[in-house]
Amino acid sequence: MNKRKLSSFLAIIMVLFLIAGCSGNKEHPNIVKDSDSNVTPKTEVFDPNMSFDKILEEAKGDTVSFYGWGGDEDRNKWLSQTVAPILKERYDITLEVVGMDIDNILAKLAGEKQAGLEEGSIDMIWINGENFYSAKENDLLFGPFAEQLPNFEKYIDTEDEEVKNDFGFTIDGYEAPYGKAQMVFINDSATTSETPKNAEEFMEYCKKYEGKVTYPALPDFTGSAFVRTLIYDVVGHEQFLNMEADKEIVKAAIEPALEYLKELNKYLWNQGKTFPATSGEVNNMFEDGELVMTMSYGPYSVATGIEKGIYNETVRTFLFDKGTVGNTNYMAIAKNSPNKAAAMVAINEIISAEIQATQFEELRSLPVVSYDKLTDAEKESFDKINIGKGVLPQDELLSKRLPEMPANIVPIIEEIWLEEIIGK
Amino acid sequence: MKSTNSNKLLKIFLYITLFTILAPMAILILWIFVGRWPWPNLLPATYSLRAIKEIFAPYSNVFSILFSSILLSLSVAILSAIIATITARALVLYDFIGKTVIEFLTIAPILVPGAVFAMGIHIVFIKLSLADTVLGVIIIHLIYTLPYTINIMKDLTESVGKQMEVQAYVLGASPLKSFIYITFPLLTPGIMASISMAYITSFSQYFITLLIGGGTVKSFNVLMVPFIAKGDRSLSSAYALVFIISTLLVFLIIDKIIKKLPYQDNKEEI
C-alpha cells in the first residue's frame, strides 16, 4: 500500500516537473514563429512619432500579419496578388494574410493581454465600429498612429466625419480607413419592376410580393444594418447620434419603427415568424427565386454577382431616397504587435491612391481617399474604372449615405428586435 | 452463414442508410459546378467553373495548406491511438490509485463546451509558450481526440484482454512479447478505428485550432469555414469535396499500410 502511494506521489512530481519544464520556456521571447521574424523585442522601443524614413528602415525585412475575415475570396486574392507584391518590392515587407473573424481576433488578443504576452502574433487587424469601440476601450490596440502616416495627410479627408468617428466614437488615430461599405437593396427588374423609395413603399412592395421578402435575423451584421436603415427612414437618424445607450430611451425613440416592423412581419417570408440566420442564406434564397429582394453591405456586389454568373443581368441596386446606413471599415494595429513599423508602412501603402484604385477596381469597395486631394492622374485612375452592371454611381451612393449610430446603441436595438419583433 | 429473414431486413436497412448518405453527395458534387439554379428547375440553369478555378488558384493556397493539415492531423491520430492503446491497457488490466479519476478524464473533454476550454487553455498555453505553435495545436487536438480513441480501445481491450492474459501465461511469454504478437493483432481493428476517428476529429476542429494555432498553424478547416459561413454554395461544396476526398484517401492509405503489417496473416487464425 505504501509503495503504491509512493509511486503515485512520484508520478505527480514527475508531471509537475514536466509542466515546470515547459513553463520554463517562458523566458524565451521568441515564441516559435516564422524564421524571419526578428528576435529582438521591438515593443518597448517602437515610437510611431519618429520620422517615417526611420520607420521604413525598421520595417525592412519584417513579416507583417494582417488578420481579418477570410470569407471573401476576391479580397484574399487582391491582398496576396496586388498588395503583397508591392509591399515586398518597395519596402521588403512580407504580408501574411490570416483569415479570422473579428470576435476570435479579439478573443485571442484578450487572452494574450491576460497572459501578459508582450509580443503577440497579430500585427494588423481589419476592424470596424462596433468592435473597435470595445477593443480600444480595453486597451487592445496600438496608437495613435494614423496621423503619423504620410498618406493619411496626403489622401484622406481628415475633416470627414467617418475619419474622425467610427460608429459614433472618436478614432483618435487608433485606426486608419480601409474601405467604405453601404447598405444597398437588390432586386431583379425582370421579376419586380418597382424599387421602393422609402419605408412606406417598401411595405407596399412586401404586400404585393407577400411571403417573398425577408431579411437576416439580427444580430447578423447585414440584417442589423437593414433594420437600422428602416428605423432611420421611419423616425429619422439625427436623434441617435447623441443618444444615451439606455434601453428605455432607445425603445421610446424607435417605437413607431417597431410598430412598422411588426406590421411588416405579416407580409414577410413565413409571416416573420422566423428569419434566415445569415445574410448568405438570404442571398441564396434570392438567387434561387425564393425571395424577390435581398440586401448587401457591399454597394457594388451586384456587379461582381453578375460577372460571376450568380445574378441575372437584370438584377439592379437601389436605395431609399432618404438614404441608407453606410460605414467605413478600418485597419488597426494590435497593442502587442511585434512588427508595428511594418504594420504602419503597410497601412500607409494601402491608403494610397494607387492601392485604393486597385481595391476599387478589383473588389468594388468604395475608396477611402478624398477625391479632391487627388492629382489629375490619380483622379483619372479612378474615373476610368468600369464598375460594372446593375450598380449605382459613387456620387449617388455618397449623397444618400447616413451615419451609423453609436456602437453601444446597436446591440440594444438588436436585443429589442429579438424581444419585440419576431413572430409578433 | 445462412440467410435468414432478419438478415434480409438488416441488408435492406443497410442499403437505405447507404443511399441516404450517398444521395446528398451527388448534390454536393453538382453544386460545385452550379452557376444559377433557380426555382423550379430540377437541374441547374447555368453551370460555371468559378469554384474549381478558385480552389486551384495559386493564391488560395488550398493544396499546400491541405498537405500540412493532413500531416498535422495524422500525427495527432497516430499519437492519439498510441496513447489510447496504453491508457486502455492500464485501465483494463491493472488496478491503480486514481483509476476513477483517469476514467473520468477519458470522457471529460467531450463534456466541456469548446469555448470554456478554449479560452482557458489559450492563457495557459501562452504562459507555456505553446500558443501559436504546431506542438500546441497537436496537444490540444490530442485532448479532443482521446475520449474517442480511449473508449474504442478500452472496450476492445476488455473483450480481448482476458484471452490475451491466458495465452501469455500458457506460453510463458513476457508481457511485452505477448502484447506485440498476440494482443496487438487482435487490437488492430480498434487501432484502425481509433486512428480514423482521431483523424476526423482533429481535421474538423475549427475554433480551438484558430485560437491556439493563431495564424501560424494553418489548417484546412480554418481556411474552409469562412466560405461555408458566408453561404457561397459552390465554393463551400468545392472545399467540402476536397475535405472529404482527402480524408478518404488518408484512410485508404492507412488501411493499406496496416494490411501490409506482417502479423496480419495471423488474424484469420485467431
Add this chain to the structure above:
Amino acid sequence: MNKKTPYILIMPIVLLGVLFIFGVINGIVQSFGYIPAFDLTDITLDYYIEILNSPTFLDSLKTSLQISIISSILAVILGTILTAALVYTGHTEGKILQIIKLAIIIPHTIVALFLISILSQNGLIARLFYKLGWISSQGDFPLLLYTKNNFGIILGYIWKEIPFVAYFSLALMSSINKTLGEASENLGASKLKSFFYITLPLSMPAIGKAFLIILTFSFGAYDLPFLLGATMPKALPVQAHIEYIHPDLRHRPYAMAMNGLILIITWTMAGMYYLITTKKNKR
C-alpha cells in the same frame, strides 16, 4: 515492476489531463466575471443569476434538450441496427464502411447545406412537387426547416450520428460476435437470440458511450441549430455564441456563464448516465 507499469502507462493521459483541467478552470473563472484583461476582477454569480432569470432561458433550454434527447435516442437505436447490419452482413471493413465513414467526415455546416437544398420550401423535393403539380408555389410546401419543432436540426443530427454510433461500436460488436456470438450460435442458439442475449448486452458499453457522446454533443453544438433553427427560441449554444460575438468585450462573462450552464447540464447528463450504467452492472 508490475506495480509501476500502470503508472507509466497513464503518464501521457495524466499530463494531458492536468492541462485540460487547468484550461477548464481558467475558462470557467471567466464566467464568474473574472477577466482581468477587461478590468473585470470581481468574482460574482450575477451573470449566472441574470441568465437564469431571463425570460428566454427556459425556452432555450427546452429547445436544446428536445433537440439532443430526440435526436440521440433515434440515432442510437438506428445506429445500433446499422452496427448489427454491418456485422451480420459481413461488412466490417471495405467499401461499405468507407461510405459510412463519409457521413462522419462531412462537417455539420455541409449537412445544413444538404438539408436546405433538399428540404427547404425551395428545395429539390418542393421543386419535384411543383413539377408534379402538387403545389403551385414555394409557400405551399410545408416549412420543415427553421421551425420551432426543430425538425431540420434533429434530422441533421440523426444523419450524422447514426453512422457515428455504428462506427464507434462496430469494433466491439464485431469482435464479440466473432468470439461469443458465433460460439453461442454453434451451440444452437438462434441468431436473434444470440444477438439480444449475448452480442447486444456485451456491446452496450460502446453503444452507451456513443449515446452519451452524441447526447452531449448535440446539446452543446452550435452549427446546426444556428443554421436550421427558428429565430426564437434559440438553442442554448446559439444563444451562447450570440453573447460571445457581442461587440462589447465586457459582455463576455455572459457568454462564458451560458457555457458554464451548458457544462453543468452536460455533466448532469453524464452523471445520470454513470448512475444508470453502474446500477445495471451491480445487478
